[in-house]
Amino acid sequence: MPLSLPTPGRYVSFDPAAEINGDSVRAVLAGLFLPHQGRDLLIRHGLPAPPVPGQWYPMQAWLNILAEAEDRFGAGTLYQTGLLMVDNGVFPTGMPTLLEALAALDGVYNANVRGRHMGYYRAHASGPREVRMERCTPHPQEFELGVITGLARRYKPAEAVRLAVExxxxxPPEGLYKTTFHISW
Known part of the structure; x- marks a missing residue:
């Protein structure tokens, strides 16, 4: 299997030996709406098309795919892909609050990525109708914004008329990897 070389300075795995679950790769690719391009991206970066559920693949190859998708199709495609991942991936059900759903994202991430020090998600209430979500992962920020927005929409409080995720x-962000999101309603 050919090795993928990371774009210098962009989306580099915290652990060179880290892996991502094939189910996650499949869920994200379902959100691309570019079946032939998605297949080509996988093959070009040494992953099977389609990825096999339950198999593990090099995280760096996956991050290189996201970087190339961003370069070729734009950051909006990564946002849309992250947004739709919530619909296509396995996320907790029956969470009683938005805060609990966002806090559960760390466990979902750790169940689908294996490696040392692969990052985290932390959510905490910062007001009666707002949550702060800190993420430190090697994924693109626009992709993460899509995932968090998708979860916020799914678990939006019943009394929420307007929901904002930004x-x-x-x-201040710390490089490419550490960002804080503000969710309010």
């Missing part, structure tokens, strides 16, 4: 500009 990068919190009051908290």
């Amino acid at each position: 990068v919190d500009r009051r908290v």
